[in-house]
Amino acid sequence: MRTKDFEFLHPGNWVAAKGYSNGIAADGRQIFIAGQIGWNAYAEFETDDFVAQVEQALSNIIQVLREAGGEPHHLVRLNWYLINKADYVARQKEVGEAYRRVIGRHFPAMTLLIVAGLLEAGAKVEIEATAVIPK
Numbered sequence: 001m002r003t004k005d006f007e008f009l010h011p012g013n014w015v016a017a018k019g020y021s022n023g024i025a026a027d028g029r030q031i032f033i034a035g036q037i038g039w040n041a042y043a044e045f046e047t048d049d050f051v052a053q054v055e056q057a058l059s060n061i062i063q064v065l066r067e068a069g070g071e072p073h074h075l076v077r078l079n080w081y082l083i084n085k086a087d088y089v090a091r092q093k094e095v096g097e098a099y100r101r102v103i104g105r106h107f108p109a110m111t112l113l114i115v116a117g118l119l120e121a122g123a124k125v126e127i128e129a130t131a132v133i134p135k
Contacts, residue, residue: 005134006076019096020110024076026132031068033129035081036060037120045122050087053124055098061129062102070133072103077130080112087124088112 009023010016037060038053039045047053062072082088088095118126 005074006132017107019099020107022109024109026076026134028132028134029068031065031070031074031129031131031133033061033064033131035079035126035128036064037118037123037126039120039123048122048124050084050124051091051094051098054095054127055102057125057127058099058102061127065129065131068131068133070131073106074131074133075103075106075108075129076132077108078110079128080110081115081118081126081128082112083115083117083124085114 005026005028007025008021009025010021014022036057038047038056039060040056041063045053046056061075061078065071065074118124
């Protein structure tokens with residue numbers, strides 16, 4: 001499928017991806033956003049709730065992206081790092097709702113990894129992003 005800015009890559013004989021894209025082709029200015037965690041602009045956690053941290057991490061990504069003149073629909077890749085698979089599985093619907101509040105109905109290529117820990121004590125999720133802003 002092709003939009004004005006991107007071509008979403010999905011082999012025709014594959015089962016439909018749900019909540020992500022298998023690949024995206026894009027031309028333009030590349031933006032690489034470091035892993036963002038669920039703390040606020042003052043590097044303070046306001047909550048230890050998993051879903052709230054996901055929403056804050058996504059909001060942080062969008063704030064950085066806007067510094068480059070980008071918007072959520074310019075995201076082409078998200079890499080998620082979680083310390084607890086059970087949190088994600090049990091609250092996947094709420095994660096999806098938080099995602100749509102921040103990103104909308106744009107689904108870039110995504111990877112989700114379960115890791116032994118994150119650098120910042122109290123962080124339950126870290127998400128890094130890549131975006132392409134068309135010329």
